[in-house]
Amino acid sequence: MATSARRGPYFCGIDAAMDVVAGKWKCLILWELHNYGTRRFGELRRGLPGVSEKMLIQHLREMEEDGLVHREVYREVPPKVEYSLTEHGVSLNAALALLGPWGTERMRRIGAEKVSVDVAATVRR
Amino acid sequence: MATSARRGPYFCGIDAAMDVVAGKWKCLILWELHNYGTRRFGELRRGLPGVSEKMLIQHLREMEEDGLVHREVYREVPPKVEYSLTEHGVSLNAALALLGPWGTERMRRIGAEKVSVDVAATVRR
DNA sequence: TCAGGTACCCACCTGAAGGTAAGTAGGCAT
């Protein structure tokens, strides 16, 4: 299920780590929060072109439950909620970081496209 | 699809790397091949308790297509096929390695079980 | 002669991941 993952039994540490980043947007959310430090819900949504509100919330909730993300609610109108990485989120992101260069190199090899602002605009409409 | 993944457009390198390891057993296959260097189909199947033959083949084929795995066929009877990591597979595994300690730490935190030989035997039957 | 081992292929099915589109609350600007 997406709402509550397996939480083991795991074959090894990598297996356990992959479990919490399994989800179409989780790595991107991690990355986005790492880059900006703190982001509001709407900022995240706009920063991840193509994501649906449902999936974004679902993923954020799971990541909060997994202790990766901190959620700060400001009781205002209009509502304001800020998301940021916890200590565990930061360390996971650091562990994930090595995949970046590898993936970039792979994109170069196979000539894969990158999601551009244009694509983003297209997707969003 | 499982048979031919998205191959972009990607948001970033991590996204591209995650794409090739997306699949229930891919990380484990990578790890298994890393540990043993070379493994036959049946050895892999027995080494990953719970995997179905269909998924194992499907994943191996995709990983071969992605240039992570090398497939060596020996024209004998009974058939013999050996799998091993390519250069790209090795480097990906190295990039993935950092996730190991993180996941192990997480397993300790949440008290997750590890797949044991007993579980393996149970699953296999 | 018949089960057993190898490395597969194929068709069918289910469950869950993710998408779509609507609704909610309260205040603000037009």
Place this chain on the structure above:
DNA sequence: ATGCCTACTTACCTTCAGGTGGGTACCTGA
């Protein structure tokens, strides 16, 4: 008074990853 902004929630629907259970070819040993 109507619509817009926020951050959601809910219901419904589609898609597809993965599981199940069969079949294949060929040889070996009992």
